[in-house]
Amino acid sequence: MGRSQKAKGSRREREFARLINGTRIPLSGAAKHAGQEHTGDVAGLGLKFEVKARKNGFKTLYQWLDQEGIDALAIKADRREWLVVLPIGKLMELIGEE
Incomplete structure (x- = not known):
């Protein structure tokens, strides 16, 4: 690097x-x-x-999050656990740190 x-x-x-x-x-x-x-x-x-x-490595994630009414993504690969992706503002709101 x-x-x-x-x-x-x-x-x-x-x-x-x-x-x-x-x-x-x-x-x-x-x-x-x-x-x-x-x-x-x-x-x-x-x-x-x-x-x-990444410069543009997460483009698809951002596109999915940009859909109207979407707060977070739930994503999963085969034989792996679920992951949740959400904007930092939503995370801070959920934990009461707004």
Whole structure:
């Protein structure tokens, strides 16, 4: 991973941590490469988050969420558990952190 990608990842982790009043986990990426247990990128709301940012890699997810009247997505791959994707504003509303 190049320097610009690392910087972008760090920026997004800090941004997300601020949004949820959480904490960015220092050196989270380095732990993965050092053979240590991965602890996530951001901790907050009683959860650990892995933060991903792509230029246009989640286009379909955003298109599905942009449909009128849709609050969240429920997605599932074969033989995997369900995942729920929702906008940060909706998450904060649900947990009472508006």
